[in-house]
Amino acid sequence: MSNSALIERIAARGDGVTGDGRHVAGAVPGDRVRDDGIIIPGPNRAEPPCRHFGKCGGCELQHVAESALADFVHDRVVGALAGQDVPVGEVLPAQLSAPQSRRRAALTALRTGKQVAIGFNAAQSNQIVDMRECPLLLPELFALIAPLRDLLADIAPPRRPVKVKLQMLDQGVELVLEGVKAEGLDAAMALQDFAGAHALARLAVDQGYGLETLWQPEPPTVVFGDVTVEVPPFAFLQATTAGQAALVDAVTRAIGDAGAVADLFAGVGTFALSIQQGRKVYAAEGARDAIAALMGAANRARALVATEHRDLFRRPLIPAELNRFGAVILDPPRAGAEEQVVQLAAADTPVIAYVSCNPASFARDAKLLVADGYTLDWVQPVGQFRWSTHVELAARFSK
Structure with a gap:
C-alpha cells in the first residue's frame, strides 16, 4: 500500500500543502495524499455548491468546509506577517461573508x-x-x-x-x-x-x-453611517455589505475616541462618513470623481469632513501634516502604500487603522511601521470574497 502525507494548510493560490512543502491541487487540510497522487478525503471537505466549480475562475475553494475556510483566511494573515517577521498582539478569528452576498x-x-x-x-x-x-x-x-x-x-x-x-x-x-x-x-x-x-x-x-x-x-446612491452619497458609475464599494460592516466596525474600534481623523485613499467615503459623527475628518483621494462624490455628500449632510483631491503616491502626507491627527485610516490599493507608510512611520500619530486587500503588501508596510516604533496591536481578517484566495483585513497600530 502507498504511503500518504497529511495536508496541513492551503497555500496562497488554493493548493493543499503537505508538511514537507508538496503542493496538491484540490486538497484540503486533514486530507491525506498518497505517493501516487490519490487524495484520501479528510474531515474538512465540503460538497461544492456550484456546477461550474473547477472550471470557473470566480471561486477556488468551494470544496473547503466552513471552519477550514475561516482558518485559511486567518492563516493567510498570520503567514504574511510571519514572512516579514512582524510581531502582532492578536490575529482575531476571520469573519466570512455568506453565500449569495456579493454585491x-x-x-x-x-x-x-x-x-x-x-x-x-x-x-x-x-x-x-x-x-x-x-x-x-x-x-x-x-x-x-x-x-x-x-x-x-x-x-x-x-x-x-x-x-x-x-x-x-x-x-x-x-x-x-x-x-x-x-x-x-x-x-x-x-x-x-x-x-x-x-x-x-x-x-x-x-x-x-x-x-x-x-x-x-x-441619482444612484449608497449610505455610509447616516450620510447618503451620490456615487459615480461603478464606484468602488466593498464587495459585500457584511464585509463592509466588518471593516467599518474594526476601523471604529481601532480609532476609538480620537478627535481628528485623516482618511487616506478615502474613495467615496466608506470610512470617512461612517466614523464622522462628532469629530473632524480630513479625507484624501486621488480619483477625482470619487472625491467629488464624497465632498458633495459631506456638504449636503453638513458633516465635518474636509476633502482634498490628492495623489498620495506622488504627494503623501508628511509628518508635520500627519501629527495633527489623533488617528489615521489607511485603505490603499492592492500594491499597498509604501510612499505614505514611510511618512507615517516617521510621524507621531497615536493610532493607525490600516485596511488592506492584500496580506503580503500589508505585511511589508507593517514591517516599516513596526521598525519605526509602532506596535501592531491586532488584525481582523475578513473573507468577503467567499471561496476565493482573496483575503482582506483591518489592523490597529499604536505608538
Whole structure:
C-alpha cells in the first residue's frame, strides 16, 4: 500500500500543502495524499455548491468546509506577517461573508453567432465559463444574467469580449457595459427597454469613447453611517455589505475616541462618513470623481469632513501634516502604500487603522511601521470574497 502525507494548510493560490512543502491541487487540510497522487478525503471537505466549480475562475475553494475556510483566511494573515517577521498582539478569528452576498462583479461576455457566453473567466485562462448558476452573487445580480444574454445577442460585436459590470446600489442594480456598439435607433431603444424592464438604478455604456450614462431615473446612491452619497458609475464599494460592516466596525474600534481623523485613499467615503459623527475628518483621494462624490455628500449632510483631491503616491502626507491627527485610516490599493507608510512611520500619530486587500503588501508596510516604533496591536481578517484566495483585513497600530 502507498504511503500518504497529511495536508496541513492551503497555500496562497488554493493548493493543499503537505508538511514537507508538496503542493496538491484540490486538497484540503486533514486530507491525506498518497505517493501516487490519490487524495484520501479528510474531515474538512465540503460538497461544492456550484456546477461550474473547477472550471470557473470566480471561486477556488468551494470544496473547503466552513471552519477550514475561516482558518485559511486567518492563516493567510498570520503567514504574511510571519514572512516579514512582524510581531502582532492578536490575529482575531476571520469573519466570512455568506453565500449569495456579493454585491459587485465584473464579468465578461462573448458573442459567437447568436450565442452569448457570460460569466467569470475560467481559472488561469481567457475562456469564459457561461454562468448558469452562481452561489456567490446576490440573487438580484444573477437574475440579470439570462436577460443580458438576450440583449447582448443583438448589440455585442462578434467574437470581441464585452465587460459586464454589475453593482447593487440603493435604487437597484447598476449595469455598465464596455465594448458594445450601441449604434442606431434599434440598439438605443433595446438598451432603454432593458433598463426600464429591469428597473435598473443606472445603465452606462462605453463604446470606445468613454462612459455614457443612458439610463438614470434618479441619482444612484449608497449610505455610509447616516450620510447618503451620490456615487459615480461603478464606484468602488466593498464587495459585500457584511464585509463592509466588518471593516467599518474594526476601523471604529481601532480609532476609538480620537478627535481628528485623516482618511487616506478615502474613495467615496466608506470610512470617512461612517466614523464622522462628532469629530473632524480630513479625507484624501486621488480619483477625482470619487472625491467629488464624497465632498458633495459631506456638504449636503453638513458633516465635518474636509476633502482634498490628492495623489498620495506622488504627494503623501508628511509628518508635520500627519501629527495633527489623533488617528489615521489607511485603505490603499492592492500594491499597498509604501510612499505614505514611510511618512507615517516617521510621524507621531497615536493610532493607525490600516485596511488592506492584500496580506503580503500589508505585511511589508507593517514591517516599516513596526521598525519605526509602532506596535501592531491586532488584525481582523475578513473573507468577503467567499471561496476565493482573496483575503482582506483591518489592523490597529499604536505608538
